[in-house]
Amino acid sequence: MHYRRSMIVGVAAAAALTLSACAPQAPEESGGGSAEAGDATLTIATTTDVVNYNPLIGNSRSDYWITNLMYPHLLSIANDGSKEPQLAEEWGYVDETTGYYEIRDDMTWSDGEKLDAEDVAYTMNAVKKDAPSGTFYGQLANFESAEAVSDTRVEITLTQPDSSIVEEIGFWGNVVPQHVFEPAGSTAEFANDGSDGGWVSAGPYLLTDVQVGQSYTMERVEDYPLVEGGTPIAAKVVYRVFPDVNTEILALQSGEVDVIANALPPAQVEQLRNTDGIEIAEVTGLGYAHMVYNMQNPDLAKVEVRKALAHAADYQAIRDVVLQGQADSTGSSPLMPVLSTYYDDSIEEYEFDTDLSRSLMEDAGYTADAAGMFPVSFRLIYSLQDSVTSQWAQLVKESSAEAGITIELQGTERNTYLAMTNEGDYDIYAGNFAIMDDPVTNFTLSYLPGGAINYTYVDDPELNALIEEASAASDVDEKVEIMQEAAAIVHEQVYDNIMYTQNLYMAYSSDWDGFVSKPSELLSIVNPVSVASAFPVSE
Amino acid sequence: MTTPLPESALVDSTPEPSAIGATRASRATWRAFRRMPLGMISLGILVALVLVSVLAPVLAPYPAGYGMDVLRPPSAAHVFGTDALGRDVYGEVVWGTQQSVLVAVAASAIAIAFGTVVAVVGAYVPKLDALISVVVDLTLSLPVLPLMILIAALVGPSTSTIILVVAAFSWPEVTRLVRSQALAVVKLPYVDAARLMTRNHAWIVGRHVVPAVTPVIVVSVVVTASRAVLSAAGLAFLGLGDPTTWSWGRILYEAQQSGAMVSAWWLTLFPSLAILALVLSATLLSIAYNDARNPRNHAR
Structure with a gap:
């Protein structure tokens, strides 16, 4: 195994x-x-x-x-x-x-x-x-x-x-x-x-x-x-x-x-x-673990729903229990603190607040049934070989249920998981990247349409323009400024939900x-x- | 154990001599069985396990979420200790019993029903027998575990997958066992006599052939059930079990995944003991039942 x-x-x-x-x-x-x-x-x-x-x-x-x-x-x-x-x-x-x-x-x-x-x-x-x-x-x-x-x-x-x-x-x-x-x-x-x-x-x-x-x-x-x-x-x-x-x-x-x-x-x-x-x-960890919401799903295409999901996970508990405190919050931003030049501490982690999630779902036009559950169900995929993700996926499912959102877990063997990932066969993707060393490259691959790891299937003209601008920028300060602006959009629109950077032992x-x-x-x-x-x- | 068929209503309501004989035999079997301590203990354990599975909601809260006390050895607060997410292992074992018993019952029920039907039909219809024998031999010669793993991996892990996969590979054993008994039964004069009474073959099979092979079925129910638990635990340990339902195999699997097997002995000991208890008592029970059924033991 x-x-x-x-x-x-x-x-x-x-x-x-x-x-x-x-x-x-x-x-x-x-x-x-x-x-x-x-x-x-x-x-x-x-x-x-x-x-x-x-x-x-x-x-x-x-x-x-x-x-x-x-x-x-x-x-x-x-x-x-x-x-x-x-x-x-x-x-x-x-x-x-x-x-x-x-x-x-x-x-x-x-x-x-x-x-x-x-x-x-x-x-x-x-x-x-x-x-x-x-x-x-x-x-x-x-x-x-x-x-x-x-x-x-x-x-x-x-x-x-x-x-x-x-x-x-x-x-x-x-x-x-x-x-x-x-x-x-x-x-x-x-x-x-x-x-x-x-x-x-x-x-x-x-x-x-x-x-x-x-x-x-x-x-x-x-x-x-x-x-x-x-x-x-x-x-x-x-x-x-x-x-x-x-x-x-x-x-x-x-x-x-x-x-x-x-x-x-x-x-x-x-x-x-x-x-x-x-x-x-x-x-030192130089990558991150994240959940990505597939915007090809009409429910997840609504930003309120993505926000509701983002607020329905207890990130601190995940880091404390599953990771035994061996992980750092990135403030839910793809610019991790470890990349100190780029890190923007004004971006804050999505707060765990199931009441907020419920009101966001209501804003999006959903009504909870008698049992308090909204009429949506999302399939979350993860690899069974990844024991840390397998563990927190359970916690995410349970806390989302508190917010009235049903998450169906689909843990599979790694190769099946990779195939499903490539085909976009998921509502929520859970996984992690070992090294995300260069923000511009990572944003290009993660958030530009057609990017190799654009698991959200996001195509936001404003974000696209910023990434392209950063890619051509040769001045570091200018680049950092553009990237922070781009990260703020990713965070605001929940195009990606970065959960932590894990430090390894x-x-x-x-x-x-x-x-x-x-x-x-x-x-x-x-x-x-x-x-x-x-x-x-x-x- | 008689399959209720509409035709049975047509039959004279006075018990047939064979039925009285069967009642007497089963009483004698029970009397002989009660004298076997191993059999009675095994029966007690199995009944206890079934009770635990039914009463799980009373015995322990469903182990969910997380706790701050991670990987703690057994103590007063957690009699079986806690796992890598701080959940109570006692609760996991109790709720795992439910899933294991469910798999055992459902998988063996499917395997027994299907296996018996195939066996009896094969014995009763000689033209089909050759074909059925070939299929059974073929299925028995397949490498079962790799195939189970393959199918479970392709279909995706869930309790129903496990039940179907285990059942799909357990029925040939039942068929082989039942068929050998049924072949002898269909040649007996009373079956020929039944043929003279009716052309309804389903009634003959249901009323006369199946009851005659029932003792064999009882033994294979128990054996198949324990094998189903072992297979299900094996698949779950390989990560092919239902990741959202507690089972004994899942506790072992999670212990292995979290790398805690080396240090946290309680994670592996308690579910293993539960598996051992079920499999061992099922095996001893079937042996005791077989012995008790032997008329030579009735006299004593």
Whole structure:
């Protein structure tokens, strides 16, 4: 049974990606360690097998975790969503429709080939041409082509001004070796399963042995300049596959594994924090959980009904009980507090007030029957693999019933849920996104007509104009102002009901230290720099 | 157990000798059954479970909403502890009994009704028997659990889905058991005699064949019911149960989903004990009944 905390949905969000980091912030400083390359093995627990070894396609969590240790990203991300250097040392715009990256000159592939600007340009052009399903391609809407103008400089040409695209491509896209991927044909179809002589990695680790359903063994790439000292500390990293988070916790307690890659269920955090031999690392959430009302439903097309629903959920109780206080309110705004530049604290959370909901329903022209129920019924979909959402969906159903609104829960297996989501087969959608790092991109995908995650089916001319304006704006202050205006519309019209940003907790053995925490479950403490920096604590 | 058919009104109202014999036999069976402590205890447990399911609203408030005391071990306030949303596990088990008993009763009723009809018709109409045997063998050879999972996943989780899915895969067992008995019965002289009396085959089957196979049906009711509970709990544990109704399987499923299985033993112990109690007592009851029905035990 797969345990997944955040659902990643749709193109952008399916997004959940990866990357590796720089500018480490160790979650914990403790003494007595050997932070030098040794012969230790770091064992990491996961709940899913690798489905795709091609990082340009991406599917399960394990795909991201393992391919990220082999194929670098141009940029990394900080806890506030801002981008940091990784493979690229500098990036920006030459003019409105031309962006650039200056990359490091000291990275090499594990077969000895130099990692240069040609690899970067090849990857971007190939993804644009072959359109592999995944977030990377989703970010390339305004991308025309990339060119390696020198060994260390790549320039990209845009079809129209887009002030987010350089950072978004840099963050979401991996770089793959041209000399391996080009001969294999289309990047959308290349399995990259190592069947023709193994993998080629830019570090910090190289996959060497796969036992499907059991383990994935990776060996150190000796030269990895992104980690202090230039060499990853653990000689081997082994990802072991477990049936669910319960067995992962048991394995950690018995010392079978050193790290659990999946985020802990909220109710387990305190318990494990008090367990000897186990350390807990906090990972900043950079995404949100939300409910979306499908405006194709004639009842939900009325703003009063959407407002009535928004006021019929007790968000504070959900955060306190289901999430055990491990979540922050976003003020029901898509501009989360964690994105401090954009956050607007004048937008306040929808208050839990079932009387208000009732009067809103009456304003919308509905009359409650003798039992106090309005003649509407909405079908709320969620994924059964997402235990947090499954739990709060129950609470939303119960509190809505108090407001006289019937909600019918339809929890389904994840793939069915994703299919229903794509077809718009729901009245209310409940789910979450792991990383919503760039507001302009997120608004484009979420609220423009035809957007990949426009689950509301909203088409509001005023909002559309603001998003397009923000997309072209190059001045940050101007952009922030426009986005706050747009967020106010989303909040006022309830085009989206953002409930919280969840902070995640990861468990690892106290025999190890030196992990570097990055936002989201995808990066957390298993991002490449963190894995390469972890060292065994000597007794 | 006789199916009331309109024709039965035409029959002489004085009891037939076979009916008197049946009454005597059932009394003897009951007397023998009462002497078996395991059987009586099992019966007591089953009756208690049915009572709990009927009296659920009196025994515990419906576990809904949330509580602030999350994952607390059993205490005076919550005798079975609380779950990951702070709900009372005792209440969940009590209300879960209702759903489990409902599934057991409904699924086995459907399976028994359908299975018996198919079996008796097969035995009575030799031309259909070959076909029915093939269908039964085919269905019995299918990998049941994966198919149940597939169907439950495709149709979507709900109590009625669970009942239908479990029933759909339980009837062949009943058919096979009943058919073997019915085949012997239809060749007996009194059935031939009945054929001379009437051409109404439905009456013959209802009045003479079904009563003769009733003891076998009673045993399979109990066995099918307990199997239905196990299957339903299994499906619910895999997340294919009705997520809006409490069942024993759902308690286990939610414990697993919230990652609390490792630390909160009370979440798994109590629903498991309930499942064990029902399945074990159903099995022991059917064994005891079978023994009691054996005339050799009546003499003692």
